[in-house]
Amino acid sequence: MIKFLQSLSYKKPLRISAILWLLIPFLLSPLHYAHAYLDAGTGSYAIQVTIGLVFGATYAIKSFGGKIVQFFKGRRSKKDSAE
Amino acid sequence: MNSGARSDEPSSFRDPSGFIFKYRNEYYRQVNLSYKDNYDLLIDSGLFKELVSRNYLINHREISGRSVGQSAYKIIKPDQIPFISYPFEWCFDQLKDAALLTLEIEKTALRFGQSLKDASAYNIQFFDGKPIFIDTLSFEKYAESKPWVAYRQFCQHFLAPLTLMSRLDLRLNSLMQIYLDGVPLDLAAKLLPGKTRLSLGLGAHIFLHAKSQKSHAGDKSKRELKLSRSQFLGIIDSLKSTVAGLRLPKQRTVWDHYYDDTNYSAAGFHDKEKIVATWIKELKPKTIWDAGANDGHFSRLGSSQNIPTLSTDFDPIAVENNYLKMKAGKDHFILPLIIDLTNPSPAIGWQNTERKSFLSRGSFDLTFALALVHHLAIANNLPLNKIAELFSLQTKHLIIEFVPKTDSNAQRLLQNREDIFVNYSQIEFEKEFSRYFKIIKRKPLKDSRRILYLMLKK
Numbered sequence: 001m002i003k004f005l006q007s008l009s010y011k012k013p014l015r016i017s018a019i020l021w022l023l024i025p026f027l028l029s030p031l032h033y034a035h036a037y038l039d040a041g042t043g044s045y046a047i048q049v050t051i052g053l054v055f056g057a058t059y060a061i062k063s064f065g066g067k068i069v070q071f072f073k074g075r076r077s078k079k080d081s082a083e
Numbered sequence: 084m085n086s087g088a089r090s091d092e093p094s095s096f097r098d099p100s101g102f103i104f105k106y107r108n109e110y111y112r113q114v115n116l117s118y119k120d121n122y123d124l125l126i127d128s129g130l131f132k133e134l135v136s137r138n139y140l141i142n143h144r145e146i147s148g149r150s151v152g153q154s155a156y157k158i159i160k161p162d163q164i165p166f167i168s169y170p171f172e173w174c175f176d177q178l179k180d181a182a183l184l185t186l187e188i189e190k191t192a193l194r195f196g197q198s199l200k201d202a203s204a205y206n207i208q209f210f211d212g213k214p215i216f217i218d219t220l221s222f223e224k225y226a227e228s229k230p231w232v233a234y235r236q237f238c239q240h241f242l243a244p245l246t247l248m249s250r251l252d253l254r255l256n257s258l259m260q261i262y263l264d265g266v267p268l269d270l271a272a273k274l275l276p277g278k279t280r281l282s283l284g285l286g287a288h289i290f291l292h293a294k295s296q297k298s299h300a301g302d303k304s305k306r307e308l309k310l311s312r313s314q315f316l317g318i319i320d321s322l323k324s325t326v327a328g329l330r331l332p333k334q335r336t337v338w339d340h341y342y343d344d345t346n347y348s349a350a351g352f353h354d355k356e357k358i359v360a361t362w363i364k365e366l367k368p369k370t371i372w373d374a375g376a377n378d379g380h381f382s383r384l385g386s387s388q389n390i391p392t393l394s395t396d397f398d399p400i401a402v403e404n405n406y407l408k409m410k411a412g413k414d415h416f417i418l419p420l421i422i423d424l425t426n427p428s429p430a431i432g433w434q435n436t437e438r439k440s441f442l443s444r445g446s447f448d449l450t451f452a453l454a455l456v457h458h459l460a461i462a463n464n465l466p467l468n469k470i471a472e473l474f475s476l477q478t479k480h481l482i483i484e485f486v487p488k489t490d491s492n493a494q495r496l497l498q499n500r501e502d503i504f505v506n507y508s509q510i511e512f513e514k515e516f517s518r519y520f521k522i523i524k525r526k527p528l529k530d531s532r533r534i535l536y537l538m539l540k541k
Binding site: 041042043044045046047048049050051052053054055056057058059060062 | 230231232234235238287288291292295296297298299300302304308309310311313314315316317318320321
C-alpha cells in the first residue's frame, strides 16, 4: 500500500496493479443487482409516484376537457330541441 | 365432494386466496376464508355482475355443500374453458387485446372501489372468440393512496413483450416462455432501440421503470409511497394509450400469400374443401385440431359448424391473420395459436408442472394435417412413423394429405439438399400410418398428385 501511495506521489506511470487497487472499493461496494433477489417492488411503486404527477395531470386535463365538451354539447342539443 | 377424487391444479398454488382443482373432469375453484371479505365485496358491490355482463370476467356459480377443508369459504364452478392457452402461444393482437382487457377491468374495478392485485397474462384465456379474465380471486379492496400493486406485473407480462414484438420482431413473444413472470424490464430496455425512449409512455413504463427498479433494488427504507386516485387513473390511462398505440411491425412471413403460391388449381382447392367438409359432416366431431392451419382457411370448415377448433401454426403472421379474420368474422369457435409442431410448448414453472405442455393439454376428436407432412418429413427430417405416432397420441380421427415427392412444393424443399428420404413414398406413408391408424378413406385431389386420407385411430 505504501509503495502504491509512493508510486502516486512520485507521479510514476500507473501500473496494472495500481489500477486494481483503485478498483477494489468499487468491486467491493454493493451493486444494485446484487439485491435484485431481495427486491420488494419499491422501484415499481416509486416510479408510479413520479410519473403519476405527469399522467395524473394529463388525465385530469383530459377528463376536464371532456366535461367541458359534454357541457357545450348538452347546451347545443337543448337549444336545438327548443328550436 | 369426495376430496379423494379431487386433484389440485398446479397452476394456482401460489395464490393464498384460493386454488383450482379438478373433479370428475371439470374445474372448480376454492375460495379460501382469508379471501372472504374481498370475495363478498366483489359480489355485493355489483362488480362481478358488471364484468360478467360485459363478457370481461368468466361467470361462475357457487356450489353449495361442497366444502373441502377448513380453509374453504366457498367453492365456485366457473364456465369451463375448452382449451387453455398461454401468452407465448398468442399472436401480437391476441396479447394486445388481452392487455387492453386487463386495463379495462382495472378501470371498471376502480369505479366499484376495487383493484386488481395481479395482472398476469395467464389470467386471460380466449373463450367464445374473445379474451376473458378467468381469475375471479384477483380483486381486492382499493386502498386509497396506494400505488397499483400489479403495475410491475402488467409491464412485464404485457407491455414489454408487446413493445419488443412491435419494435423489434414478432418472434420475441417466445421470451414469455423463458420468463415465467414476464419479460424483465431491464432486459426489454437493453434490447429495444434507443429511439423507443422518445415515446412518453414507453419511456416511462419501460425505461424509467427499469431504472427505478434498479436503483431501488434492496431498498430498506419503509417510507410510504402515495398515489392519488387521479394519478392512479392517469397511469392506467397512459398504459392504455401506450398499448393501443403499438402496431404490428412490417414483417414478411414465410407463409404470407401461401395460398396464392400453391400448385393447386382452383378446382383442386375446391375439391379439397369439399372432401374435408363432407368428412366433418359425416364424423360430427366435438373438437377439431388443425395442426398447420396457416390463416385458418380449413379450420373454418369446422368452426363454421360450431365445432370448437384449435387452429395452430408456427408462423406468427399466419396466426395473426387467422386471429384478425376470426375477429372480423365474429367466429366464436376458433382458437388460433402459435405452435411449432417440431418443438411444441414445453411444461414450465415450478417442478415443470405450473404451465402444462401443449401436447398434454387436450386430445381431439378430429385432427387435420393438410399440406403438412412433406414439411415435417422433408424439411425437418422427421421419420413418417414419428409423425404418425404424434397424431395417434392426440386424436381419434385424422384427415391427412399425402404430398408426394413429385409435387412441386416437395420438389422445392428438395431443391438445395440431397434426397436422403428414400422411405418417403405413398406406400411407406400408408405402411407407417397403418401401425397407428386404420385407413378409412382415400381420395386423390383433382388436378394434383396429392391424396387425402381419412383415418381412425386403432
